[in-house]
Amino acid sequence: MSRARSSPWRSVAAHAALITYTAIALFPVIVIVINSFKTRQAIFRSPLSLPDAETFSLVGYQTVMTQGDFFLYFQNSLIVTVASLFFVLLFGAMAAFALAEYRFRGNPLMGLYLALGIMIPIRLGTVAILQLMVASGLVNTLTALILVYTAQGLPLAVFILSEFMKQVSEDLKNAGRIDGLSEYRIFFRLVLPLVRPAMATVGVFTMIPIWNDLWFPLILAPAEATKTITLGAQIFLGQFVTNWNAVLSALSLAILPVLILYLIFSRQLIRGITAGAVK
Amino acid sequence: MTVQPASKKPIRWHIAVFLAPALLVYTVVMILPLFGTLQLSLFRGTPEAQVFVGLENFRTLLGDPRWSASFWNALWNNVWFFIIHMAVQNPIGILLAALLSNPRLRLRGFYRTAIFVPTILSFVIVGFVWKLILSPIWGVAPSLLDLVGLKSLFAPWLGKEEYALTTLGLISVWQFVGIPMMLIYAALLAIPDEILEAAEYDGITGMAQFWKIKLPLILPSIGIISVLTFVGNFNAFDLIYSSQGAMAGPNFSTDILGTFLYRTFFGFQLQIGDPNMGATIASMMFFIILAGVCLYLFGIQTRLRRYQF
Incomplete structure (x- = not known):
């Protein structure tokens, strides 16, 4: 299709523009990571050069490891993210199945009700959420965060998953029914395995905002024992603001796990965005 | 069924x-x-x-000079924050998507993945990374500007009242440009080849093809991106909080509704937290977002022409 447009000049220009923007996107991240491996003098003397034998130093990482309780924070973030993800996917898929599979009175209304949360951010209910958590004694527990993130993730999960569940073959489900499978078995044994790719996409979408959130950990669970990595990093960075080695190392440690996960799942994520956007 | x-x-x-x-x-x-x-x-x-007390809290928020000054300041800042996104983020996103959607382009996957990297990072990381890079103490930004002979332009942007909010807006654009890029990219890929071939037979190629054929076809996606940007911006908090603190300095010049809500609800310095006024601000944000979403759903979305292929 692009016969008329494939002049070499055009392609060079396109690459030049894209390389420039890629550099802008990656440069700050790269500067932080390479400087985290340098001595203090080298960080300031030549911020843009790579560490060499003389300027290499891990002193920042040592500070982070001894000062902040990053393993605990990391563990908290992991528990919150994995548990929320599990509930979003399980409850979301169940509700999506009910909406996609059965005709019952109030079905469209129910779909609309659940879709409200896609546009209205849960953050606006914070004042009352905090009161709810205080009343139920859940402040400074990971449970509070898991509940909030489950509620936050459900609307989009239900919306996307029900679109996919409508595509599951009717014959397959009816064959299952004739074989005497219960509706629960049909859902768990037949439908769920078939929508696994969609579940992965929803999972990635759900996971990133939960892992990165600062607002709810700050408000609902700021205690030392329940800090997530994002909140822990925020506080650590504030305390060590003059210790450049420590700050750069902490930032690098916060970036790397997300970056690695992203590189593993980027194909899934991009496919999810592009598939969802076609509509 | x-x-x-x-x-x-x-x-x-x-x-x-x-x-x-x-x-x-x-x-x-x-x-x-x-x-x-x-x-x-x-x-x-x-x-x-x-x-x-009925609408008394809203009257206080909008009428009492102590409250209304902060509220209008935060609201105006928020509007400016949104304008920056619409004017910078979305055009750049569309441009990048248009470049990427050329099927003959090599290294597409690499560019796509790399440009999306900032989007997955947390605000805390992004806020601090840019704070360090723009810091006059460290000197990464001045030495970069020196490379292109523009060192004299450098200023501690995040510390100056007149630049801080715009700088933060651009940082946020840097972080989120991947989202419009991806959505537009997907919309461009969905345009059937026959339409583009027909355009080429009619002699419409290159830029003209983009403006006359592709842009009208991706308008619905641009609408969705605009409303997502709107909701995201009027609900923003983390970036400002992690780079400027709850006081949204310097001198509240970067205060937006999210930080204003946080300060009011939890209190700061000598003022104690006020759940009722916090709820009032949150309600105002709710109405603003609801108004924006409704405007989109009923005013814009229904008027956009959709093409069925």
Whole structure:
């Protein structure tokens, strides 16, 4: 299709523009990571050069490891993210199945009700959420965060998953029914395995905002024992603001796990965005 | 669909079982607190003795000079924050998507993945990374500007009242440009080849093809991106909080509704937290976002022409 447009000049220009923007996107991240491996003098003397034998130093990482309780924070973030993800996917898929599979009175209304949360951010209910958590004694527990993130993730999960569940073959489900499978078995044994790719996409979408959130950990669970990595990093960075080695190392440690996960799942994520956007 | 013959059937309990958990969590943790917050904005007093005051809190917020100055400042800043996104983020996103959508382009996957990297990072990381890079103490930004001979332009942008908010807006654009890029990219890929071939036979190629053929076809996606940007911006908090603190310095010049809500609800320095006024601000944000979403759904989306292929 692009016969008329494939002049070499055009392609060079396109690459030049894209390389420039890629550099802008990656440069700050790269500067932080390479400087985290340098001595203090080298960080300031030549911020843009790579560490060499003389300027290499891990002193920042040592500070982070001894000062902040990053393993605990990391563990908290992991528990919150994995548990929320599990509930979003399980409850979301169940509700999506009910909406996609059965005709019952109030079905469209129910779909609309659940879709409200896609546009209205849960953050606006914070004042009352905090009161709810205080009343139920859940402040400074990971449970509070898991509940909030489950509620936050459900609307989009239900919306996307029900679109996919409508595509599951009717014959397959009816064959299952004739074989005497219960509706629960049909859902768990037949439908769920078939929508696994969609579940992965929803999972990635759900996971990133939960892992990165600062607002709810700050408000609902700021205690030392329940800090997530994002909140822990925020506080650590504030305390060590003059210790450049420590700050750069902490930032690098916060970036790397997300970056690695992203590189593993980027194909899934991009496919999810592009598939969802076609509509 | 399981359409059994329309006879009297027993209640299908499994539907309730499938729906119940999601409905329960969503209603209790999201919908009820949203309404609870709206309700709190109509009350005053101590937590034990709440008195119904009608719209008094809103009158205070908009009429009392101490409150209204902060509120309008935050709202205006928020509008400016949104304008920056619409004017910078979305055009750049569209441009990048247009470049990427050329099927002959090599290294597409690499560019796509790399440009999306900032989007997955947390605001805390992004805020601090840019704070360090723009710091006059470290000197990465001045030495970079020196490379292109523009060192004299450098200023501690995040510390200057007149530049700080714009700088933060651009940082946020840097972080989120991947989202419009991806959505537009997907929309461009969905345009059938026959349409583009027909355009080429008519002699419409290159830029003209983009403006006359592709842009009208991706307008619905641009609409969705605009409303997502709107909701995201009027709900923003983390970036400002992690780079400028709860006081949204210098001198509140970067204060937006999110940070204003946080300060009011939790208190800062000598002022103690005020849940009722916090709820009032949250309600204002709710109405603003609702108005924006409704404007999009009823005013824009229905008028956009959609093409069925």
